[in-house]
Amino acid sequence: MGLGDDKKKKCMIAGGISALLVVMVVSVAVATSKNTSGPIKHGDSQIKTTTKAVQAVCEPTDYKETCVHSLMAASPNSTQPLDLIRLGFNLTINSIHQGIKKAAHELKARAEKDPETKGALDLCQELMIDAIDDLKKCFDKFDGFNLNEAEEFVEDLRVWLSGSIAFQQTCMDTFEEIKSDLAQEMAKIFKTSKELTSNGLAMVSGLSMLLPQFNITGVRGDLGSYARKLLSTEDGFPTWMRPEARKLMAAKGTKVKPNAVVALDGSGQFKSINAALKTVPMKNKFPFVIYIKQGIYKEKVDVTKTMSYVTFIGDGPTKTRITGNLNFGMGKVKTYQTATVAVNGEHFTAKDIGFENTAGPKGHQAVALRVSADYAVFHNCQIDGYVDSFYANCQIDGYQDTLYAHSHRQFYRDCTISGTIDYIFGDAKSFFQNCNMVVRKPMGGQSCMVTAQGRTDKRETTGIVLHNCRITGDPAYIPVKKTNKAYLGRPWKQFSRTIIMRTTIEDIIDPKGWLEWNGNFALDTLEYAEFENKGPGSNQATRVKWPGIKKFTPRQAGEFTAGKFLQGGTWIPQTQVPYLGNM
Incomplete structure (x- = not known):
């Protein structure tokens, strides 16, 4: 931290x-x-x-x-x-x-x-x-x-x-x-x-x-003992930290030995990622590292719920790539099922790797990555749709419905996410830090929405938070930005929540900022906020005036930092991924 x-x-x-x-x-x-x-x-x-x-x-x-x-x-x-x-x-x-x-x-x-x-x-x-x-x-x-x-x-x-x-x-x-x-x-x-x-x-x-x-009186326990437990250390790490997490933290700066190696050229133990995943112990409780060597892996990968604490490490987001082309347009396949990679096992981590769906804009909903796992972390990865260009660091790239942040706690660091319609969507408690959101050129007559958050109950803890990010346009999109307008997001469900903080917004976002889903649907119940953003697209003077649009104070914005919103300090640092818990 x-x-x-x-x-x-x-x-x-x-x-x-x-x-x-x-x-x-x-x-x-x-x-x-x-x-x-x-x-x-x-x-x-x-x-x-x-x-x-x-x-x-x-x-x-x-x-x-x-x-x-x-x-x-x-x-x-x-x-x-x-x-x-x-x-x-x-x-x-x-x-x-x-x-x-x-x-x-x-x-x-x-x-x-x-x-x-x-x-x-x-x-x-x-x-x-x-x-x-x-x-x-x-x-x-x-x-x-x-x-x-x-x-x-x-x-x-x-x-x-x-x-x-x-x-x-x-x-x-x-x-x-x-x-x-x-x-x-x-x-x-x-x-x-x-x-x-x-x-x-x-x-x-x-x-x-x-x-x-x-009418209950009396409280057992005291805050002092609770605080002392949090502050006590063992070998330089808090006592509440799991032994396997302490081992990983202690190894910071050293190369972690993989449990399995995947290589298309036969230099590893396996030639496919799915074959390596079969060796993950059932209901695993310790880090299981799968090193995936450079290559294009044409697989539909499912990290099942029994495969916990799995880590994918590649040779770089443009070198190690997992690719597929399932899409809603082909029929018989639902959006949820189109994901090239589906992550369901908790405590999943991915580093230096690419995920893509090559269906293209005519495929309509075509998910490159769906994450339904709790405590999921992505760093310096690339998640693509139909790819005609690449971006630095972790990239989540596609056209419609590129990244399905479906459910539970998720953290994305140094990632690039690109697409056209609702390309970051879902009902997870998802946090994006130091990421690039890139709007791509859509088909004729289409608008672009960076987010479409799907909270359906006002008490859900979920939402999409962008912190220290950058919202920009693909070079092919710039010439059509005035006719194919781009927006920060739209309310997929009634209590949709998206918070954008200290993010650079370039002039590719329409001045109204946000787009309706269908008439007046959710405009009173959504929760959208922009806080201390910068760039030509961050001017809020002509933003929409919906009842659900919030004006955050610094204190309110602080509730949506990674430390508060995700309680990230208790689980993200153990993955050795850069993490900022405060504003």
């Missing part, structure tokens, strides 16, 4: 202080749960007590009737907030399972006759299983709860619930994408699970407001 020891300590202490309220709230709930939990005896007084507890835990939710009905029907054996919230996660999991079965049964006949419907249904089922997996992580997080990890506890729950929402929404988008009349039917089938997931996020987000209603 580039901080001295004193500054590091101050940052850790500040983080501990900011977490005090969360620590108090959660520790109170845990302490009282031990004293009063247990089977609730039947009787009017017990029913009233349970009803009161359920109503209180459901108070912050948007779907209160669904919340109260589902919890009461489950006959909870505890009135404590965390127990009820955890029960809610389990009910949501069951609801999605029931929805999958119902959809398979009711749409079976249609799917057998229509390949597009079958493809959408199959993908939807996969996505719903992924949504369940995020909910299971939330459920399991309660086991072995540690007071000192309260801040991480709440943050993880919010990220994973946001991830579950993203997977469920992508299922719905799959049917919308093929313009199927079954889209509304699917929405009805999964209506309850969607509401329950939203309620879970609301309950977790509302813990600090919820618990005082239970």
Whole structure:
């Protein structure tokens, strides 16, 4: 992070202080749960007590009737907030399972006759299983709860619930994408699970407001011990840092020995990346480095959820390239499935490597890279679409829908992302630092949008943040910039959030700045902000005046730094990627 020891300590202490309220709230709930939990005896007084507890835990939710009905029907054996919230996660999991079965049964006949419907249904089922997996992580997080990890506890729950929402929404988008009349039917089938997931996020987000209603007094633990834990060190590194992370940090400046080497010329252990990925231990917990030598690898690569802590290292973003050409225009393939490289395993890192989709503008949606992994980091990589030129450092390049930052926590450093329509899109908690966003020449009559963020719930932690970046145009785009206008972004979903800070914006962005998606859709509920940007395209004098456009103070902007927004200091430095946590 580039901080001295004193500054590091101050940052850790500040983080501990900011977490005090969360620590108090959660520790109170845990302490009282031990004293009063247990089977609730039947009787009017017990029913009233349970009803009161359920109503209180459901108070912050948007779907209160669904919340109260589902919890009461489950006959909870505890009135404590965390127990009820955890029960809610389990009910949501069951609801999605029931929805999958119902959809398979009711749409079976249609799917057998229509390949597009079958493809959408199959993908939807996969996505719903992924949504369940995020909910299971939330459920399991309660086991072995540690007071000192309260801040991480709440943050993880919010990220994973946001991830579950993203997977469920992508299922719905799959049917919308093929313009199927079954889209509304699917929405009805999964209506309850969607509401329950939203309620879970609301309950977790509302813990600090919820618990005082239970007249609980006394707090176990103290901030001093929490801060001391953060500040204590072992071999020069914080004690909370994982052993494998300490090993990598200690090796900084030295070449890491790869676990597998891929080379087209046969000089490595494998000739394909997929072959190397098969050697990653199941549910791996240690860094597994795959060195991919110079060459063009024509593969569709899937880093599955069982392949965690995988690192790709190439010989340079224009030398080591993974290429494909799947696209929506060819039919039978949904946008989600077009990715040349799909990253699903958590703690994935990529350095000095290129990813591309060569479908070109006529292919419409053609994803070069889709990232659904938690704790994903990209540095000095290149992610391309149909390539006719290259850029320095890490490049994410294409035409429509180039980078699908789908879900969970993601950090991009020194990257170049290029494209035309919505070429950075998705519902991840994604942060771009020191990156180049390059607008390319679209087809006739098309406009260009750098971002299209897809937040569907106002409490989701997600958003696209550009910090210290540069927004520019490809040389081929400059002559058509007045007819094929470019914009910072447009709202893909109702609560779309994009923040652009201290970024150089060249004169290729239209003065209005942002573009509508469809009429007045989301203009009141989106959250867009520009803070301390520079360059001829950064003048906000004639920007659109939508209700959702924000004017940030320095303090508000500070909430969207990598240290705050991603809590990046706890996981990014261990990847040995340059990282600035503050403004």
